[in-house]
Amino acid sequence: MKKTVLNSVHRDLGARLVEFGGFEMPVQYASIVEEHLAVRRGAGLFDLCHMGRFEIRGRDAVRAVDAIVTNDVARMDSGQIRYALVLNEQGGVRDDVLVYRMPDSVLLVVNAGNREKLLPWFREHLRAHAVEFRDRSEEIAMIAVQGPGAEDLLAPLVTTSWVPALRKLGYYRMSDAKVGVGGKVYDGWVSRTGYTGEDGFELYVPSAEACTLWSALEEHAGQKLRPCGLGARDTLRLEAAMPLYGHELDETANPLEAGLEFGIKLEKPNGFIGCEALRRSKEAGLQRKLAGFRVDGKRVARQGMPVFAGGKEVGIVTSGAPSPTLGANIALAYVERGLSESAALEVDVRGTRAALAWTPLPFYSRKRG
Amino acid sequence: MADVPKDRRYTKSHEWALKKDDLIVVGITDFAVHELSDLVFIDLPEVGKKLKAGDPFGEIESVKAVSELMAPVSGKVVEVNETLENRLETLVESPFGEGWMIKIQPSSAAEYDKLLSKADYEAQLEAHE
Numbered sequence: 001m002k003k004t005v006l007n008s009v010h011r012d013l014g015a016r017l018v019e020f021g022g023f024e025m026p027v028q029y030a031s032i033v034e035e036h037l038a039v040r041r042g043a044g045l046f047d048l049c050h051m052g053r054f055e056i057r058g059r060d061a062v063r064a065v066d067a068i069v070t071n072d073v074a075r076m077d078s079g080q081i082r083y084a085l086v087l088n089e090q091g092g093v094r095d096d097v098l099v100y101r102m103p104d105s106v107l108l109v110v111n112a113g114n115r116e117k118l119l120p121w122f123r124e125h126l127r128a129h130a131v132e133f134r135d136r137s138e139e140i141a142m143i144a145v146q147g148p149g150a151e152d153l154l155a156p157l158v159t160t161s162w163v164p165a166l167r168k169l170g171y172y173r174m175s176d177a178k179v180g181v182g183g184k185v186y187d188g189w190v191s192r193t194g195y196t197g198e199d200g201f202e203l204y205v206p207s208a209e210a211c212t213l214w215s216a217l218e219e220h221a222g223q224k225l226r227p228c229g230l231g232a233r234d235t236l237r238l239e240a241a242m243p244l245y246g247h248e249l250d251e252t253a254n255p256l257e258a259g260l261e262f263g264i265k266l267e268k269p270n271g272f273i274g275c276e277a278l279r280r281s282k283e284a285g286l287q288r289k290l291a292g293f294r295v296d297g298k299r300v301a302r303q304g305m306p307v308f309a310g311g312k313e314v315g316i317v318t319s320g321a322p323s324p325t326l327g328a329n330i331a332l333a334y335v336e337r338g339l340s341e342s343a344a345l346e347v348d349v350r351g352t353r354a355a356l357a358w359t360p361l362p363f364y365s366r367k368r369g
Numbered sequence: 370m371a372d373v374p375k376d377r378r379y380t381k382s383h384e385w386a387l388k389k390d391d392l393i394v395v396g397i398t399d400f401a402v403h404e405l406s407d408l409v410f411i412d413l414p415e416v417g418k419k420l421k422a423g424d425p426f427g428e429i430e431s432v433k434a435v436s437e438l439m440a441p442v443s444g445k446v447v448e449v450n451e452t453l454e455n456r457l458e459t460l461v462e463s464p465f466g467e468g469w470m471i472k473i474q475p476s477s478a479a480e481y482d483k484l485l486s487k488a489d490y491e492a493q494l495e496a497h498e
Contacts, residue, residue, distance in 0.1 A: 032407045032432045231407075231433055298410040300430055322409045322432055329409075350428075350435075 004049035005141055005210045013227055021112025023050040026229040035232035036324045039196050043147035044228035045217060048202065049210065052115030053140050054108040054122060057132045064129035065106045069099060070255070070264040070272050076101040079162050081172045081191055083263040085255050086118065087274025091281055093249040094118065098193060100174055109142070111245045125273070140188070141210035145217070145225065146200030148366070153221055154201055157181045158190055166190065179203060182216030195233060197240025198366055235321045238330065241292060241362035247303055247319045248290060248332060254281055257334065258290045259361070288315065288334045292363055293356040295320065295329035299349040307333050307356065308346050314339060317347060325364050331356070371400040373491055374465050378441070378484035381493060385465065386441040386484055393442050393481060396469045397429070400494055407432040408457045413470055418446045422480050426471060438470065442480040448472040
């Protein structure tokens, strides 16, 4: 099992470690619920070093990435970030990624579990272009600071030159960054992105400096910043109805059925891999839709549990958890597209039926401004 | 080191069993409660249910996962701690006391004696570390 550069920090903090995407990662330091609420109310600190970071450089970098991913990379500004999908020829999802348009390169942040599968695939698809492809996952560390308190915490520490100040950094924008904390300056990038449904930032620094940065941030912020594991990351993203690869998305999932149209530009002049298959699926009529539900009772509906309308199976749960913010069990499920949102549905939780109440997505959205 | 009282016996799956008069009181250990963390739900059997040692008698669910509760001994359920279903914190506060789950009228005395002693169980916990 691989370890991130922060592994020793997690052990020192007494984290419970589990396998995720081929890495030994902290699922929680103490309580998932407390870590979740810390991000909703203050700020949480996350190790994201397990995620893959691919850099594409060269004259054709933008065009090459644009020809592969679903979003419109050619029309992105320098310093802008967009969500996109990487599809197979059948329109199924190979991965969901963030595309960072840098002044002279494009950075892709991919899921840990898909990194090995994507490496040869990207190399092959980029071969025809005048680009240099580098897997920089090992050398660049990624640490997230998420929550309503993130800006006040980081703004005094971070200086930027692409934007006048960290507070001026827009949502889904990035900048170069010098993070000054604990008597040391860390040189890297910062982005206003996250996977929690809160305001927040992600910091990119040399891997060799990740441990000291993590500890310096903790020391500087004290009680205002709580280390959070993947358990809280999962319940946070679920409340925000953000898809998780391996749950809502896989090689057979149709991203239009997953409700990800915002990241898919079917009319892009040069298309993308899987574009034709997606267009055809849309013309032929989509089969199912990803929907959100509150689950009646105390039992948690989890991935793989069947959804019924009376005696008929009409769907399957992809993710479910108790929602600390809503104080109720919630679930995402693929259900037949034609179902009316007044249809009475139930989930079968190990032989016990629980009523599902249709709930608009996301389950939680932060107050802005 | 987790608390392991010496007045009772244990299973590999972290249940405890305590002889009280002619009944066996059953719960889960402090270690198990800590490992599960973020408890959300417990399902316990009805009074009168017949159990076989090693078979599930209920389930306990945390934010991350659901786990089965295993009967340490065979017998009939004669009492269920119904307060747990409404107040799981009791289990966190007092796993070896007020957090008991069921009382079993055992069908044989021999099974209890074959369960892990405090020392055996502690050795298992150490191996886990």
